[in-house]
Amino acid sequence: MxxxxxxxxxxxxxxxxxxxxxxxxxxxxxxxxxxxEAPAAAELTEGEVKKIDKDAGKITLRHGEIRNLNMAAMTMVLRVKDAAMLDQVQVGDRIRFAAERVNGAVTVVQWEKAQ
Missing domain, CATH: 1.20.5 (Single alpha-helices involved in coiled-coils or other helix-helix interfaces)
Structure with a gap:
């Protein structure tokens, strides 16, 4: 060399x-x-409940852009952090939610009903 x-x-x-x-x-x-930062400070995404699958612990949402996950607006099936969350909503409800990747799956970790 x-x-x-x-x-x-x-x-x-x-x-x-x-x-x-x-x-x-x-x-x-x-x-x-x-x-x-407090968890409540997470940016919430607008969404509409399209389907609820309590047995699988999943929800289908038509949602806006999920910025923290770099996901475009779409309709998709998401896991929920706690299956009991699914008792709080019905198909057609408009919600604001926060999602994170948990064990590789996009998971709704909190939500509130939209006004």
Missing amino acids: NAFSKLTLAVVMAAASSLAFAQDSHAGQGSAHAGH
């Missing part, structure tokens, strides 16, 4: 190391701020 190749390799490795350090040092900053 000639001197130029060694120098190039050293520069690339130093740059990669610096990038990894920068990402690592910023990784904890978001979580530090997240702990100060």
Whole structure:
């Protein structure tokens, strides 16, 4: 390996190391701020109940954009955090809800009836 190749390799490795350090040092900053926000501060998405499946613990919603999950507006089946939540709504109800990924599945974690 000639001197130029060694120098190039050293520069690339130093740059990669610096990038990894920068990402690592910023990784904890978001979580530090997240702990100060109350769960109720989550942005709620407008939705309409289309179907309720109490046995499966799922609800079909026609909803607007779910920004925290980077999901476009659509109609889809979602899990609910607690099956008892399904007793609070009926098909046709308009709700405002918060969803998160729980064990890989999009899950409604809270909601309120829309006025």
